[in-house]
Amino acid sequence: MKIVIAGAGRIGSSLAEVLSQEGHDITIIDRDEETISHVSNDIDVICLEGNAINPDVLTEAGAKDADLLIAATEQDEVNMVCGISARKLGTKHVVARVRDTEYLGKTEFLREALGISLLVNPEFSCAKEISRILRFPSASRIDAFSKGSLEIVEHKVAPGGQLDGVALKDLQKISGAKVLVSLAEREGNAIIPKGDFTVKGGDILSITGISSELRRFFMAVGAYKRPVRNVMITGGGRISVYLARILQENGISATVIEEDRKRCEKLCELIPDAKIICGKASKSDVLLEEGIRTTDGFVALLGDDGDNIITSIYARHCTDGKIVTCINHEHFAEILGDKELDSIVIPKKIIVQQITRYVRAMSNSMGSSMETLYKLADGKAEALEFRVTTEAKCIGVPIRELRLKPNVLIAAVIRGGKSIIPDGSTEIKAGDHAVIVTEAGWLETIDGIMK
Numbered sequence: 001m002k003i004v005i006a007g008a009g010r011i012g013s014s015l016a017e018v019l020s021q022e023g024h025d026i027t028i029i030d031r032d033e034e035t036i037s038h039v040s041n042d043i044d045v046i047c048l049e050g051n052a053i054n055p056d057v058l059t060e061a062g063a064k065d066a067d068l069l070i071a072a073t074e075q076d077e078v079n080m081v082c083g084i085s086a087r088k089l090g091t092k093h094v095v096a097r098v099r100d101t102e103y104l105g106k107t108e109f110l111r112e113a114l115g116i117s118l119l120v121n122p123e124f125s126c127a128k129e130i131s132r133i134l135r136f137p138s139a140s141r142i143d144a145f146s147k148g149s150l151e152i153v154e155h156k157v158a159p160g161g162q163l164d165g166v167a168l169k170d171l172q173k174i175s176g177a178k179v180l181v182s183l184a185e186r187e188g189n190a191i192i193p194k195g196d197f198t199v200k201g202g203d204i205l206s207i208t209g210i211s212s213e214l215r216r217f218f219m220a221v222g223a224y225k226r227p228v229r230n231v232m233i234t235g236g237g238r239i240s241v242y243l244a245r246i247l248q249e250n251g252i253s254a255t256v257i258e259e260d261r262k263r264c265e266k267l268c269e270l271i272p273d274a275k276i277i278c279g280k281a282s283k284s285d286v287l288l289e290e291g292i293r294t295t296d297g298f299v300a301l302l303g304d305d306g307d308n309i310i311t312s313i314y315a316r317h318c319t320d321g322k323i324v325t326c327i328n329h330e331h332f333a334e335i336l337g338d339k340e341l342d343s344i345v346i347p348k349k350i351i352v353q354q355i356t357r358y359v360r361a362m363s364n365s366m367g368s369s370m371e372t373l374y375k376l377a378d379g380k381a382e383a384l385e386f387r388v389t390t391e392a393k394c395i396g397v398p399i400r401e402l403r404l405k406p407n408v409l410i411a412a413v414i415r416g417g418k419s420i421i422p423d424g425s426t427e428i429k430a431g432d433h434a435v436i437v438t439e440a441g442w443l444e445t446i447d448g449i450m451k
Helices: 010-021 033-042 055-061 076-089 101-114 122-135 168-175 211-220 238-249 261-270 284-289 305-318 332-338 347-362
Strands: 002-006 025-030 046-049 068-071 093-097 118-120 141-145 150-156 180-186 189-191 204-209 230-234 253-258 275-278 297-300 322-326 343-345 370-376 381-387 408-415 418-420 433-439
Touching (some): 002 010, 010 025, 010 033, 010 347, 025 033, 046 055, 055 076, 076 093, 118 347, 122 322, 122 347, 141 381, 150 211, 168 211, 204 433, 230 238, 230 305, 284 305, 297 305, 305 322, 347 370
Parallel strands (some): 230 297, 253 275, 297 322
Antiparallel strands (some): 141 150, 370 381, 408 418, 408 433
16 A cells, blocks of 8 residues: 655654555655654655645655555644645545544544544553553553453463463363463564463463453462552653543542642643642652552653653562553663563554554455454564454364464454354354454455465
């Protein structure tokens, strides 16, 4: 597909890299000469310096015959105007990044009024991701399918723990839970395991199941963490506002620590039911005074990655509660991993994943039945949910008899809102939703799993 990206910041440049690797024709626009020069040197895409709301610039970028324009500049209004202009010029579809909290409840109106196909909000999406992790603190990451009827959770195996040295074929006998290990990450390699795979300490497992069975599994293997009832959030930005609202809707109390007094006054208006503390969250005495030792959850959402790292490390020494660390620069993830903090959230990756899913669905000329896509193991693997149509080749054949391509795993079948962890005798039926785990970047349709 021909795709124009407006804005070469963190999200725009990451999208350009991922989508170009998937074979799309990418042109990226940015008005900053230095920024566009960096992208030109780092990524093999067409780079254009200019203002993305200027119709002449959009025309030069190929908007008249583009399949998709992604408006990802820092300004919401620029993104919306850019989208309107592109549609007028002839661009078939538009995705726009819109961040302001005032626009959140007006998504459908904006889409219809402006002719925008998809509105994405990085901060809101990040807040939803964090809230899922806090609701299931035994996992370091949670990805949901079919409106939450199935989940894939990420868990790091503790050396010497109950899972260390266990063969997957014995897992159900040990735990009594109907779950499936659909991916194992070991020493930077993503492995789609079979029954004879033996788990080792340090492995990062992606485990598939429904919430109750996953909870049963973690309790059986001694990795269960108590439910979160109160959360301390450092920083009072947009993510904190969205997160506090979501937590309160789920009966979880939130304390937000913010240094700027004017912002604190605004937070009192935006999240009146949260406890707002005016203080410097990177100071240990502030954290101690506000109860970090007794909090069930700690979320580092300061504007600086370094501050988030330091406060998260400190929190780890103060509490056994769940710790979530938000960072913007991916290379810091290795530092956090070495410190064995619980969960790392990168807003850019969440939005790139969301838009990549949309683009992957668009790219099939017959209309893809893909409904969900998640990147696993730092993007080396994917978990994809497909709606199974009557034309699918896999219908009515026991899984053991399907001629699957290498490194393809049917992780779950969702039928009538109920999730099935399949065995060799399971048959996929029309109307089912099938969750497939495989190597990243190639699978577009359910039929693609077959040789």
